[in-house]
Amino acid sequence: MNDTATEVSRTKAWLMAARPHTLPAAAAPIFVGVGLAVHEGLFAPLPALAAFVGAALIQIGTNFANDYYDAVKGVDTDERKGFTRVTQSGLIAAEEVKRAMYGTFLLAIVVGAYLVYVGGLPILIIGLASVVSGIAYAGGPFPLGSNGLGDLFVFVFFGVVAVMGTFYVQAAAVLAAPLALGIPAGTVTLQAFLASLPVAAISTNILVVNNVRDLETDKKAGKKTLAVLIGYSASRAEFVGMLALSYLVPIYFWTSSEFGLPVLLPLLTGPYAVMVARTLLTKTSGEALNPALEQTGKLLAIHSALFALGMVM
Template sequence: MTDTATISPTKAWVMAARPQTLPAAAAPVIVGTGLAVHDGVFAALPALAALVGALLIQIGTNFANDYYDAIKGADTDERQGFTRVTQSGLIAPEEVKRAMYLTFAIAIISGTYLVSVGGLPIVVIGLASVASGIAYTGGPYPLGYHGLGEVFVFIFFGIVAVTGTYYVQAVDAVAGIPMTIPSGTLPLAALVASLAPAALSTAILVVNNVRDIETDAKTGKRTLAVRLGYRWSRVEYLLMLAVAYAVPAVFALDPAYSQFALLPLLSLPIAVRVARTVLTRTDGAALNPALEQTGQLLAIHSILFALGFAAPAVL
């Protein structure tokens, strides 16, 4: 834990935003954009707007987690994770709550441009993403408290983010404001590609929850790791890694793509190193760095995946 007496208000807000989690927001946008370049539908403004929206939703979700975990008693002094600003008293609970709503409001406002491009499907995606970000630890049935956190992350920080990013670029050339998804703007390839960042984003959460198994169990937070225990949570982590590296191989075998799709395999040594830690350690001293390293793995894997898609189109 950090010595809170030496932390400035500015640093406290940075801690609350959790910049180490932002690769989970940026990675699927990067992958979706790489595929858009490959397919010749790249559009810079929609791609940038998708990135801004994803980052804002991630930060808003972080504020929500900090606030709700504290008021529900899930965060205690025994917790081995990074310092939570609400529980530690660095920022008043009501301030964190206001920041959460403000961040989500800015995300919705900034998303109006994407709505003008993508129409009703983007309205549905945007509102569902915000609602789920709050419901992850808030509301009458917190997803993270009932073993559904991984499902939320896999869907919204993987499938929805990648396909949504691709869609807003592909639909940019379509006249009018779509009420449904126009033909050709959401190919199967976007869904398949989304599985890689979805898996690695989920792997980040697995590390977080494995680290907190003991304290979460004491406070009644029934995460999937609490339900599965150490052994099967580690199996889940390995499964997520397997999915992340199988997806590029699927594209490399498709004649429509190239061997550049295998570029993410260059990150495999990082995955092996982090997996060794996750498979053998339970303490925060080891798993906090492993959590950050899994986030770095997600970022590197996604950049390489996007380059693998884009390379044949730009070389």
């Protein structure tokens, strides 16, 4: 146990493990999924709320899994530049973090049972895949985050699946009978997929900032994140490309006949995005990129809220 463990209370340690600063990644897809559902006349408040609770639990469970598995596998060391990891630092025993991980995923499954009732078999498949992937991100024989697949995992599950799933459960509650075995008409749409792309892109950028910051220490530990595999320049190009995608989608929606000028509200966050991008393009230290990590999370939340508001208006 190092000196950090003697300076942090038990409650604060668990908050550090849960990483509340990552929760915009759980809230953002709900904003967008609800905004699109309101626009389509398919808003259903209880399924939307359950989707948020389930998404938040999966996010926290994934954070616990990452903390636990990176510590027991020796990926996290004292050289790490990022926020304190509670398992590696000795703040919380490894077995306790492991139990918290499984308990959180179990709660997500309990919440998911209601969503399965609303959305049927497709939600059961999506929910189980999300839980398994959350564990497999850092654990198992082929951890996704340590083999260059973390960015794809975040893009798909915290972006596309999360937004389309939020829209789906609301549409299913309005348009279909409970416990559907197939996909009811009107519940999976091209618009829902396109609306998910900004959330997917900025959520991925949270991971890009994290992995650029940790590139050297991850390389030493043998953790092959995408940033380790492609290097600083390509990772920075990925960040800029994801930002571009997140701003092109609202412009595309505006060009359609269904949405008006307010759908361009996310463009107001452009200067903030440029500020964060400038930091990533020029810095590698934890002192610079830890704030940039939190700022990218804030960008995700604000961009998504404005996009949802624009679709509603």
